[in-house]
Amino acid sequence: MRRRTILTGTALGVAGAALGLARPAGARAGSAGGEVLAIRGVTVIDASGGARRGQTVLIRGGRILDAGPAQRVPVPHGARIVDGAGKHLIPGLADMHTHAVGIDDTDPELYVLNGVTTTRQMSGGALARQWRQQVADGARLGPRWSIGSRIVDGSPSLWDDLDGDGSVHLAVENPAQAREAVRQEHAAGAEFIKTYTRLTRASFLAVADESNRLGLPFLGHVPDFVQLTEASDRGMRTVEHLFEIWYDTSADEDRLRAAVAAVPIGRGEYNGWFNRMHPIEYAAARSHDRRKAEKVFGRLARNGTFCTPTLALHETNDKPEQIDRHDPRYRYFSADVIGYWDWALENQYLPGRTPNQISRSKELFRRRLALTADLAAAGVPLMTGTDLGTTYLMPGFSLHDELALLVRAGLEPIQALAAATVNPARYLGRRDSGVVARGAVADLVLLDADPLHDIRNTTRVNSVVVQGRLIGPAERARLLADIEALAGRPKPAAAAPVATAPVASRGCPC
Structure with missing residues (x-):
């Protein structure tokens, strides 16, 4: 696991x-x-x-x-x-995909000291709100915060039994519950609605409709049962990560979508879902059709749909064997944090990894880099995000790693800087930023x-x-x-x- x-x-x-x-x-x-x-x-x-x-x-x-x-x-x-x-x-730079973790209490300061002056919190929560208030009160240094809703997922949800007090997610069974979830999070002050992986198509469309009615952006994961192009057409503001993009661009889309829809999950069965999804994602990446992709990406660009590739996350997931366990930047994190990261690597990331799996994961990451370059070339506005909260990712520091990965993918340095500055400002509707x-x-x-x-x-x-x-x-x-x-x-x-x-x-x- x-x-x-x-x-x-x-x-x-x-x-x-x-x-x-x-x-x-x-x-x-x-x-x-x-x-x-x-x-x-x-x-x-x-x-x-x-x-x-x-x-x-x-x-x-x-x-x-x-x-x-x-x-x-x-x-x-x-x-x-x-x-x-x-x-x-x-x-100032922006990390547009973060989660307030709180094992250490120095995230706000480390963002700023690394030049990250804007962050987007992707799973609601009291901690980020309290940090934001402390910064507003002048009690500490910290970035500007954009804080979204709890994760809105289907039922059963990948988060069931993992989020015991409901502070991270809402599981909805039908469109009526989906609409109520949007209204509830809007009333609680969420700046956007975060969609997730196991929303049914009907519930996702209800989220889109209710969010649009309230003038509230919705964004996040494209659910397993929804095409990327349909999500974009319905007004999805940003697509987070690269996992869901392959299916719309695959020459074998229909068969692979049927395989995705058939993947079962139990309550909170993250690991089972992910392990079953990985070979399907790999097959979708291997069947990537560039001419089909050009049409899909052109549609996203015309719709003004942003993408946050989170390459730092993907590199960590795809190539755990190459994680540097002696990175000098780790000196800014407590033994609790480092101990958890090392334990997770030894007990959760590495066990069971065969040479064939390692080779396929490396290939998949190379394909993710090429996919990112294709998105940029098609005019899809990219934003930097790290998915802070993932093992071995660090507030502030990892944003610089993300910039380097964008350039490694084929972007010019000025394009990478745009993804960390003016593009986030455009997304946030700020003409006076970036x-x-x-x-x-x-x-x-x-x-x-x-x-x-x-x-x-x-x-x-x-x-x-x-x-x-x-x-x-x-x-x-x-x-x-x-x-x-x-x-x-x-x-x-x-x-x-x-x-x-x-x-x-x-x-x-x-």
């Missing part, structure tokens, strides 16, 4: 308080007041304008006052000046090297500006050191995490 966990309980605010991450009173450089921050002589890079050298960017009160050539944008008297010579300024321009929100990342030369240079973070607040190199280094020190401390009993939705298949994402 290969499984993974999503945990939703923790002692909130422990890390923020311990690290002193609250916004200080009278914080400098536009955190709330009137002082101007000037980044002078910098190369600005965003997907709307490419690279622009010799720029000055002025920030005040959480907004960009002006951005342009140094000779046009003078630095006001008394401004706080950051020397941008030799550096590169990009918009760009470095006058009037835009001041969520920015200052890099020590050019990401257009090598996308891995997005990891060379010098400073971060989040909602107008500058976190310079010294403060950033101190905060990372504090998180590393905190990760090494034993957790007090009162702060022990509580597993409220314990185990799900490592191969079936959320």
Whole structure:
């Protein structure tokens, strides 16, 4: 059995308080007041304008006052000046597929310190809402949060018996229950409805209709019983992961869809479902028809359907033998987290993997990379997302891995940056985000090297500006050191995490 966990309980605010991450009173450089921050002589890079050298960017009160050539944008008297010579300024990055886990309580800070200033929470839950409120109150650093509904799945659901208190999912048996689930989550404040794998076609269409009636985006997994093109035509806002795309593009679609529909599940039987689905998905990938795919992807592009490939998730699932168990970034995570990851790898990911299965999984991942490039070439807007909550994926850090994987798939670095900046802003309906321009929100990342030369240079973070607040190199280094020190401390009993939705298949994402 290969499984993974999503945990939703923790002692909130422990890390923020311990690290002193609250916004200080009278914080400098536009955190709330009137002082101007000037980044002078910098190369600005965003997907709307490419690279622009010799720029000055002025920030005040959480907004960009002006951005342009140094000779046009003078630095006001008394401004706080950051020397941008030799550096590169990009918009803040977005991780558009996350789950608040809470084993450690440092996710919000690690996002920001890695330049991730926007996240999308894909399974509702109190933890992300409390983190968002703490950030809004100035009690800690953190990104902007878009928080969706609980997972809306069919009945029986893959989440039954795994989500004991109903904090993660809703199982619906028919269209009437599906409509009620949408209304319930809308009333609870969900910003979108998250659909899942075992919704019947009738229930999915009811979710789509009720969501459209309420003006609420719906997105997520395309259910096993629904064609990707039909979901897109009905208004599905984003397709998460690459699992469901193969069937619409397969030359053997009818037979494979019949095989998918015949896969039984019991209550909470994630592992059985995933293990039965894997050979069908492999057959669909092997029968991929490029001419058919061009028509399908063109339809998605015309409909404005976004796709979040989550290549970091797929690489972890498809190639667990290649996971680096000694990644130096793991020093920022507690023994509880590392211990669970290592246990899961040894007991759930690796056992039973035959040489043939390993070879097929590697081939499948290569095909996923090619599929991602084809989606981009067809004009389907892509967004970066990691599926944080999956074993060995890390807040903030793994977003940079996702960028590198997009480039490895064949995207140009500027396209990968678009997937992490302007495309998420478009999805969110924000014209004032994802760009470095006058009037835009001041969520920015200052890099020590050019990401257009090598996308891995997005990891060379010098400073971060989040909602107008500058976190310079010294403060950033101190905060990372504090998180590393905190990760090494034993957790007090009162702060022990509580597993409220314990185990799900490592191969079936959320």
